Amino acid sequence: KQEVTQIPAALSVPEGENLVLNCSFTDSAIYNLQWFRQDPGKGLTSLLLIQSSQREQTSGRLNASLDKSSGRSTLYIAASQPGDSATYLCAVRLGSSASKIIFGSGTRLSIRP
């Protein structure tokens, strides 16, 4: 059974630092992996999606990497800003169709001004 883990559950860093969020999954047979941002009381906003054949994706200050063999993905945030404060969730899709998508429980990120 696929399990998705995000450690730590919470992280606080000063503004301007570069940081890495981690996502681990137990079964390497994934179709893709998606990173989301969730602000308190809001829905999820897609940040980056990495297909199983890809190693990384970049968007602005964000870079997501995928290592299927080790069951890991990382989300790198460069030059963090207070506006980056949110909960970040990763999710793995198990197949190409509208199949199950398994979510991690998220990392709550706080950027201190």
Add this chain to the structure above:
Amino acid sequence: DGGITQSPKYLFRKEGQNVTLSCEQNLNHDAMYWYRQDPGQGLRLIYYSQIVNDFQKGDIAEGYSVSREKKESFPLTVTSAQKNPTAFYLCASSSKFSGANVLTFGAGSRLTVL
């Protein structure tokens, strides 16, 4: 603008009542999903649908029901059989034919049992 609209944003239910959460999308997506989110936990899948008039149970379907009579709409009914319905409910959709299968979410509906 294309997107997913969930309503109501906040809903209060008395014990023993059924309530229906609305989810409408204008993205022309084939697949739609309902998730439940509890504090400090990840999202858990309730139901999903790949095409009109067809849907499958997720991991926590007991006490919930859905319908998919139109491609744009996927309402979720929380029945009185759901023993602990207080939660944040999220609707999502994705394109069957998109190579990326990006999952898009609505803003959520918060249900509180009085």
